Amino acid sequence: MKVGIDLIHFATADYYLGLDTFAAEKHIDVEKFTIGIGQEKMSIAPPDEDVVSLAAKAAAPILRQIDTNEISAVLFATETGVDQSKSAGVFLHGLLGLPNRCRVVEFKHACYAGAAALQMATTMIRANSKEKVLVIAADIAKYDVDTSGEATQGCGAVAMLITESPRIIAIEAGSGYYTDDVMDFWRPNNRTTALVDGKYSTKVYLNSLKHAWEHFTEQTNRTFNDIDYFCYHIPFTKMAEKAHKTLIKKTGADVTQDQFEAQTLASQIYNRIVGNSYSASLFVSFISLLDNNRQSVEGKRISFFSYGSGCVAEFFTGIMQSGYEKVLMTQEHQRKIAQRKPLSYQEYLDFYKQADSVIENIVYPLTNKGPYRLAGIKDHKRYYEKTNQLD
Numbered sequence: 001m002k003v004g005i006d007l008i009h010f011a012t013a014d015y016y017l018g019l020d021t022f023a024a025e026k027h028i029d030v031e032k033f034t035i036g037i038g039q040e041k042m043s044i045a046p047p048d049e050d051v052v053s054l055a056a057k058a059a060a061p062i063l064r065q066i067d068t069n070e071i072s073a074v075l076f077a078t079e080t081g082v083d084q085s086k087s088a089g090v091f092l093h094g095l096l097g098l099p100n101r102c103r104v105v106e107f108k109h110a111c112y113a114g115a116a117a118l119q120m121a122t123t124m125i126r127a128n129s130k131e132k133v134l135v136i137a138a139d140i141a142k143y144d145v146d147t148s149g150e151a152t153q154g155c156g157a158v159a160m161l162i163t164e165s166p167r168i169i170a171i172e173a174g175s176g177y178y179t180d181d182v183m184d185f186w187r188p189n190n191r192t193t194a195l196v197d198g199k200y201s202t203k204v205y206l207n208s209l210k211h212a213w214e215h216f217t218e219q220t221n222r223t224f225n226d227i228d229y230f231c232y233h234i235p236f237t238k239m240a241e242k243a244h245k246t247l248i249k250k251t252g253a254d255v256t257q258d259q260f261e262a263q264t265l266a267s268q269i270y271n272r273i274v275g276n277s278y279s280a281s282l283f284v285s286f287i288s289l290l291d292n293n294r295q296s297v298e299g300k301r302i303s304f305f306s307y308g309s310g311c312v313a314e315f316f317t318g319i320m321q322s323g324y325e326k327v328l329m330t331q332e333h334q335r336k337i338a339q340r341k342p343l344s345y346q347e348y349l350d351f352y353k354q355a356d357s358v359i360e361n362i363v364y365p366l367t368n369k370g371p372y373r374l375a376g377i378k379d380h381k382r383y384y385e386k387t388n389q390l391d
């Protein structure tokens, strides 16, 4: 039985901070960002945008194409959940009017949880082919102001419908995984911003890739040359470049510069202008490949490397299905990215300071231009609303 991604759609916030603006404010050479880490813009969420409203924006165009009563589970992956007890997926379930005969749960392990949710969904469908699972990966990456991580913020949500006989990609059985208890990036319960040992985190990422790859090859007998395109978790695009170089060195593959670019560049285009979206970032990379690759990827094998600090990593593959182009939502993705409004550094700081999950009572002014928003918090309860905006 083929199981995989039947529909996929991505959403981000309606605002961004350019790294040129950021560099001018901090008196840093802009090329440190555009070349050194390979980033141009960071999507910035206004105070009335959180992972639930982002997820609703990502999922709604998928739900319009199907009978939502068929959704048997919502698996919501996030590092930036909105409640310690109630799953962000249940807020989403209410906001989108999903059926009561549905299971909803939140998945967490830093940026890895999206891959875990996808793998769980494929397992559920292999056990019962009637299942249709909505997988969401949504995050708002936030670091302290004036730390090295500040330039690698961003946000986004990816919604994926996982079914039998998928129209986009069939996920192949067999994957390589690796876990190690390390402190490279973490966020204690009392903090809204992540703490990170930046340089160490890049080393652990690459080390995890090598271990996950070893396990993947043992499990599947596939080699580097069996894979046509490589999607990586992308905290910043230079990380994907370092990852691909590491994999080439590890496997001893013979790859020209043109081949290197063909294998990786299309999958970095969106991440470069959206920034880090933690659990969603790997799937933003996949969507970027589908929307931006010059040639059709029909029948090609795509690899996915998921890395969640702390750390858990997984390497797996899928085969692109024939006719996949017909169900892509490329124009919607491009329109949503292009219509974002630039922020000055001060406007970004104003958003940054207002978005605070410990507020007990607040009514948010309408800043979010999307179809769903966080309207306010009353007695610590979050209230969402559908706006009149089109998605």
Ligand code: CAA
Binding pocket: 029, 031, 032, 033, 035, 036, 037, 111, 148, 149, 150, 151, 152, 185, 196, 197, 198, 199, 201, 202, 205, 233, 234, 235, 236, 239, 276, 278, 307, 308, 309
């Ligand atoms: N022109 C061109 N390049 C320049 C430059 C200039 N003017 N100035 C600096 N550079 C280059 C540097 O040489 C360096 O390149 P290399 O990495 O190839 O050596 C690069 O720009 C970055 O410079 P620094 O190392 O000096 O930058 P930094 O101290 O500000 O830290 C960072 C960079 C560690 C990535 C930091 O942004 C950070 O901590 N980010 C958050 C953590 C993160 O994203 N980690 C990634 C792995 S963990 C993960 O993937 C999970 C997750 O999502 C968080």
